[in-house]
Amino acid sequence: MYFRNEDIEKLLDSLRIEEVVGEFVDLKKSGSSYKGLCPFHADTNPSFSVKPEKKICKCFVCGSGGNAINFYSKIKNISYMEAVKELAQKYRVNIKEYNAKNTDIDNEKFYQIMEDSHNFFMDKIFAQESRTALNYLSNRGLDTDLIKEHRLGYAPAKWSELYDFLKEKNYSDEDLLTLGLIKQNEEGRIYDTFRNRIIFPIYSISNRIIAFGGRSLEKDDTIPKYINSPDTPIFKKGKNIYGIERASNIRNKNYSILMEGYMDVLSANIFDFDTSIAPLGTALTVEQAQLIKRYSSNILLSFDMDKAGKSATERASFILKSQGFNIRVLQFEGAKDPDEYLKKNGREAFLEVVQKSLEIFDFLYELYSSEYDLTNIIAKQNFIERFKEFFAYLTTDLEKEMYLKNLSEKIDINIDILRKTLVEENKKKFIVKDYIDEIEEKPIEKKEFKKANNLELSIVEMLLKKPKYYEFFKDEKFESDIANKTLKFFEEKIKENFNFESNNLMREFENYIRNDNESHSEYINSNIARIILNYVIDTENTIEEKEFLKLFKDYFRVKVKLRDKTQDDFQKIVYFSKFKDKIEKSKSVEEFIEIYNSFKYLF
Template sequence: MTTYYSEELIQSVIEANDIVDVASGYMTLKRVGNSFKGKCPFHNEKTASFTVSREKQLYHCFGCGAGGNVITFIMEMEKLPFVDALKFLAARVNMILPEKSNQQEDHQVYEKKKRLYELHREAANYYYKMLKTSKLAREYLLQRGISQETIRAFGLGYASEDWGRLTDFLNTKGFSTADMLDSGLVMASENKRHYDRFRSRVMFPIVNPRGQIVGFGGRLMATDQNGPKYLNSPETTIFSKSYELYNLNHCKNFLDDGRIVIVEGYMDVISLYEKGIKNTVAALGTAFTPFHGKILERYAGEVVIAFDGDNAGKSATEKAMKILKNTSLNVKILSLPTNEDPDSFVQRYGQQGFKDAVSKALTIVEYELELLKGHNDLSQTDGRLRYGNEAIKILRQLETSVEVDYYSKMVAGETGINQEVIRREVLRSKTRAENPSPLVEITRDAVLLQKIPKAYQKAQELAIRYCLERPETINEFPMDYLTEPFYKDLLLTLFEKRKAGEKIEVNQIMSHFDASEDVKKIVEFMMNEDEVSRSDYQDALEIMNRFYNEAQLDKLSEQIKRESANGNDDAVAGLTNQLIEIKKMMKENGRH
């Protein structure tokens, strides 16, 4: 069930996190007058145009237009959805956000989670120190080409062969048996004896995007050892394999090209990282899930599936591909040779070799056509015909005529079937029900809205800025003059708050708008330091009035022509009177 938070609680989190302090943790800010400035973290720039206001608790980049409050800043920097960003900031100042209706129960849940995070941090330190005592584990990592720097970056460790070494260590740190059992790192036998889950394994801490250790993966170092090759922490209140992606905590900082490479295992991630390829994540010993797809949407625009080249890897690729089709991501597939995985491939061909392979990754359609070719002999006529008919079914999933044209040409070249025949068969199957193309009536008002004169647009923005600074003027504001629904929604929100006697807080106003562009515009209005005087406001209203009336005249003229053509003399007379009245009023206003 989704947890909802009141405006008051959200505001309290915002007030507890000074935006200058938060932003300073990610960038260098220098005081300039009443504000702080630095180079924008959201786009490359030579001259600092990123401004943070402590007074308004807002940021705005005058270069790229990015803007918002401390929550939107964390959402962008940490690539988190709103609720997670709120939790991130709450944790930063040790605030407890309610997740249950019962406050006492809520506090207990919070304390339990906090205890588990502490326990996992201590366990990670323990495993890391144990690695230094195991020559076997160090040699294993060295043979796999893992440097000390990478070991440190990932916090790799070692679980000794002893059955109770970690249990004893956690006891000395003050953790109860219940704490240890809740973590899943300690287990109980049938006769109630407690022992370590992980033994004789290289250990991989699993870190969530907020930098908290939530679980572990352990790998055997020799094929003759008993037990599964990989073993993960069980599901706990802070860890679920279906929701976490290994290395996302590092990967999110290396996404300059907006691309994430998805691999299968811990060692794939670490070997690629060692070779300088740091934009990789892995599912944690479980099938790729729809939630993994949703997480990736937050961080990237494109994903490349780079699973093992064996049959199991191909099967996993097809499953992940089906899930990722339902996201907004651009999905590509890297097909590795049968005996290769990303780890072995990068060891053999190096960083550039892997990057070259990624640059040649196939689109979903290309990959599906390649699979289809593997089941049909294109040297035979019946094989080409069968492939052509099956390929048409694949091309039916395409959404644009450009894509249909491109892939139809490809299939035609492979089969000898005429491209137009393939294209026609694809398009014929895409019925209007499956791909509706609704007619849009272009009205005169719509045309006017698309061609707003700059002076009219500027006047509207200036008038709105004045109202934001002086909410008492909203009562007299002519809403009909506004051309964008967002402007009307903004002023109506202010009006309702003022009517209810509420204090108008910019952060609360922003919370009423979901679209990031709307939020950026509000911030742009609030961060503009040029004063709008009463006379400026009056001038803006006069400009808006003039353009509004001119638009009305155009609309009436069109109606008069239409009614005249239809022979509706009475309607023409009435519309003409309205037109005369507007012209008269405009003339009177011009005299004043």
């Protein structure tokens, strides 16, 4: 049994984590979150928190948590893929199951080893021997709750404590070596890769542990300060991103903040900048840029303010421009990096930095002009030459012309001369390839009947009870066949001047759907049975308008998630934020529709 990463993402987007957790835990509303007794330890004081906006849950005592799939897998004591399958069936999310190959079976074993290793590291962070680690994290602004929330760990200084722990679980040396958790010297002695280090878990998009980063606590300068897991069957350093498990935040907010290191990302998240990510100890790669762009093409670069950081910003901008990103650069005064700036000045000051951010061309112009005397002819020529690489990575003629015009005005040189130098005679070649996940094979799917999820079936039921709402949905495209056929039914009946107040409405609808979908009777029968049952029950009771309003809002949220945001500029992001805020505050269906119609051009 195997599911593709895209389908797992789709499932996570569709699930309401408070509903999944609420089946097993009695949750009480607490601000924008929910709280309850942790089901994974003997809890007497509600310590289990569920955050619907971030789609995560967390126990602040035992550390258990994750996304809806992680929770369901642990509470039911089943594998991750079994949890995916059960949740998809339970909440009517259409995803395709594939037969597992030997590599998939091996990978599941590797994921389990990494999870057990992570639990070991998390247990050790509060042990007596980890005082140095706790002091270091405390000095960096992380208290006990934050350490648990971000699931940090500690690798003991002893030579083989993790290895001994994993051997007790009957894992083979070969698998542990493959995952880079242990090493073996020339004499055959086995020892832990991570020793006396703070451990930062590295997750996949679907929130599974795939690697670790370790920050050394040794005073010996010859020991590398940071090390990462090597490339393994489930982890490719140049193709993964630290913090990518929060990709849904990037998609929803339509921008990411690219930072340099683990602590920068952690600090940003503590201050609620939850779209922050970082490369994994290497310069940004094309594959990492393509992974980020799956969620948004808008990015803020927030690297260190020293010479190396500015150079890294320049290199990253070339990679990002080759993939069509809109780039702005954050610049901090009085701090060497985002982590330090946030701790000194707080969230509001950081927001001001974001508002004052420079578009990438303006940043490069400032950077390059500081290196040359533009009153000197030779220096000015060399200054212009510096832009060659930037222009070589631009992917559209429109961008090239806009930047050429900008540069021409700034340095008072004819745009045609600049075009010849920076574009026509500057044919640098670079690779723009599609993102390929070597861990995952993407089989070709056969066209099949698309079953309806709970939301679409509920909308169908609502339309049958309130036909006047068809006017809102008539131009929409649903995922499921039955929902689209319902719209077709209304369209045809309107042409026939059918009386929708007629007692024959449900009979007409049932006949229409069954006659049009005879080859899928198994699915149709179950859907029709539910629709008829709810229609009969609800017509005997008064349905409050707020239930209909909730359906409209739920549909809006799904539509927002699925829309193409790759061409959004920052102004559109601001408008869309206002749009969503007004929609969420609407008090009636009529108000909702009025607001939606005013802003629907944004789609």
